[in-house]
Ligand code: SF4
Ligand code: SF4
Ligand code: FES
């Protein structure tokens with residue numbers, strides 16, 4: 542790897558320093574600036590879907606509005622995080638997001654703090670809270686490696702779904718549940734079954750050989766054993782009993 | 788699609804996952820749609836996640852996941868065509884063919900589709916039959932053309 546080059550630039554007048562090519566949003570957040578964002582997560586690549594993280598960047602005498610989560614920083618740029626333009630655009634975006642996710646606490650809170658009481662856009666009839674941010678898909682593909690879900694169709698029919706609406710590759714790990722900014726992916730456990738409600742995936746859980754408690758989906762355990770080439774009996778015990786044995 | 792047919796297509800594209808779009812196009816051309824089983828085979832053979840293939844298959848208009856008819860009739864419902872009466876053409880076709888846009892007649896003859904602007908608004912309203920553009924259409928003209936009674940002014944796409 543080549544040596545890391547540090548660059549200096551300004552955020553709202555404050556002189557900051559970061560590695561060249563790092564994305565602007567995480568740098569700004571680290572320096573304590575508040576930039577609302579929904580589709581960014583440090584564990585996966587940026588995607589620029591929600592548009593909330595807009596800022597104004599001046600470079601070479603030109604100023605333009607851009608999403609900060611996928612903007613690589615460079616020496617000498619001047620970033621403004623809360624200009625009148627930025628705030629106006631953000632309010633508009635929040636209103637649009639509200640129409641898709643009228644019940645999301647996260648978005649409602651963001652909207653309120655931006656001074657929005659309600660959206661002027663018609664609330665989407667069967668709004669289920671998904672704002673198509675793509676975080677679940679990136680986590681499932683880049684972090685978990687299961688590739689169980691994807692963007693499907695285009696335009697107003699665009700949705701997040703397993704291929705053919707058959708969640709055969711989902712290992713019910715719950716990573717997408719955890720990362721979804723609007724909480725619209727639910728996970729339920731009943732008896733020895735775990736269900737990822739949104740993807741309609743139900744898997745039987747493996748009982749612990751020692752205490753008998755179901756602790757993880759069998760399909761998931763086999764999948765891990767296969768991928769990492771662990772001994773077949775690697776997951777006989779639940780994490781608690783495994784610790785005690787040691 | 789038989790295993791041998793798929794084999795031929797994959798070979799033509801050097802079994803390269805980067806050629807996935809061209810591979811899907813060839814399957815679509817041969818089968819008139821993308822059968823699920825074939826897509827699953829492609830996924831396994833080229834080690835491309837099915838999610839990625841399904842994403843492409845549902846993104847591009849040229850692909851269809853359900854069998855298409857022998858003839859594809861596409862009505863442009865873009866702004867210009869709409870103003871010039873696309874809705875009545877579409878109504879006519881829906882009634883006569885007894886299908887909704889996106890559907891195929893039970894005898895597998897016709898698939899009815901809509902599109903938003905084909906960039907030939909001067910010829911509105913536009914109907915595309917099997918890839919050939921027909922401008923200044925009327926519902927009745929389209930129907931008689933389908934029955935092969937009349938050839939309209941056309942421009943190859
Ligand atoms: S629960 Fe299923 S869809 Fe969600 S991240 Fe895990 S494997 Fe992917
Ligand atoms: S389900 Fe949640 S994480 Fe996935 S795209 Fe929709 S809002 Fe984003
Ligand atoms: S966080 Fe940057 S576009 Fe969503």
Ligand code: FES
Nearest residue numbers: 863865868904905
């Ligand atoms: S609206 Fe039909 S071609 Fe443009």
